[in-house]
Amino acid sequence: MDANHPANVAAQIARPRFSASADWIGLAAIFASAVVGYLLFPNNLALLTRVIGIVMLVLSVDLVTGFCGVATLGHAALFGAGAYAAGIAAAHFGITDPIAMIAAGAAGGAVAGLISGLVVLRGHGLGQLVLSIAIVNLFHEAANKVASWTGGSDGLTDIAPSPLFGVFAFDLWGRTAYVLGIALLVIVFFLLQRLSRSPFGMLCRGIRQDPIRVAAMGASVRKTLLKMYIISGMVAGVGGGLNAISTQVVGLDSLSFTLSAQALVMLVLGGTGSLYGAIIGTVVFMLFEDFVSAANPFHWLTIMGALLVGVVLFAPRGIFGTAAQLFDRRRRR
Amino acid sequence: MSAVFEVERLSKAFGGLAVTQAVSLAMAPGDRVALIGPNGAGKTTFVNLVTGHLKPDSGVVRLAGEQLNGMNPMQRVQRGLVRSFQVTRLFPEMTPREHLALAVLQRQGRTGRLFGTFWSMPEVLEEIEVLLRTLGLEAAADRKVAEIAYGQQRLLEIALALALRPKVLLLDEPAAGVPQSETPRIESALAGLPADLAVLMIEHDMDLVFRFAKRVIVLAAGTIIFDGAPGDVTKDARVREAYLGSYADDRSAA
């Protein structure tokens, strides 16, 4: 055999230690957490489904911020666009099939991602941040103005999704919505794992680390970032669509600066640049919010603030990033 | 042979300081040119002007007959004008192998792919392996760039430029910061370059310059003061003067 034949050279090169097996472990962990969540909180599935929707939003922020290094405080524009697209499809066009509604959400999110990207990527650094805030506020105002389509400040109602696959109705307990949410999360996560290892994913990480080098390799920074914005919009849009199906109402709060800022906080809490960080940050933030605000509605913000200060000061890479770092150090010893 | 790379009366001033003054040069395929000159002579600025990282005040740059003025750096790279950086510009969290994978995939127009990895592309892995071997980077191939020696980062800069298979290659002090023991690596990599590639190398190490170049251009205070055979450069009075620093006095007198 020819040792220099490409296929044989490839076989001689040791692949990275973590690869395919780690991906499957991650997916299994999500699935296991989903089952545990179902067993622990059978009466609170609506909350868990909302968490899944927001996880998609935070994953979407991670794609542009953690992977590409574009700071954003306006990403709810993408999430809300997805929610309204799914809601309007159902309420105004009679598209009540949940899968079709999710597809409408992804499409709405993608369009919002394209628009946001075109505007935000004009700026740099702080300018991007300001433009992203402007975008979410414009989206919010636009949704408020066209009340005949969106229900304005009363919210969009009359969303009645038909049974999933014509069989599983969306029950009062929220079981169907939860299972749909988990299935979507697993699919999205699986696809994003592939994406992050793909040539495109590598190029995006390159842009975060040195855009001038990327251009010096002949790659277009702007086109790449715009493409990532569209993908990010699809992910956020799926989350928005899921939220519309699960709550059967879409409010202006889904297009708010507050939600955008919270999403960024959740990402920082969990750890930027990692898909796991996005999930962990969201789950910790939202469950913490739920428990603490139930126990002490007046002080939950204080406690949340203290938690955040603690994370930023003592674990600047976020919960997942810090844990991964500790784990890595141990292995090397 | 006709020129693959032409620069005509390129000029640039920063504030009042003329850093590049009506610089003209032409290179044919296969040329091996060294661009030398004292610190601050404007060598890096010349490269930045030519590659589109800086905008010239006037002058024309042509690659294979096509005028490049107005194009951004990316478009110039896509047409075959590739540079290395004097101060390395690399991705600190990526490994040399990943860097080279990106460069090879970009050259092939495949960095837009959303699925698959270069680990499952045997021809890409093979090409990376050859580049790593050429520059002696095998041992560092899978360590993050932030963790490898600066000399190895310099070698990776060169490997990246080679991976793009340019028509014209501009190397900005490729040996600066590389330990003496490693410079043979650079030399053998340069010796192995395709015969029709035009190379312009900025370098302070005169041994390297004399072994590499068939032609030497000397830049001082933004002007070309010598363009000729390596054997003649040390005999030239103006060059000697420039290296003694008296060119600065000439300029203030003018």
Ligand SMILES: Nc1ncnc2c1ncn2[C@@H]1O[C@H](COP(=O)(O)OP(=O)(O)OP(=O)(O)O)[C@@H](O)[C@H]1O
């Ligand atoms: N962006 C800039 N703004 C203002 N002045 C600049 C700028 N870039 C370079 N200069 C000045 O232009 C002159 C030439 O700089 P340049 O970096 O091109 O020199 P060089 O020949 O590459 O020197 P070296 O051998 O030290 O690398 C220097 O006086 C430098 O201070």
Ligand SMILES: [Mg+2]
């Ligand atoms: Mg220089």
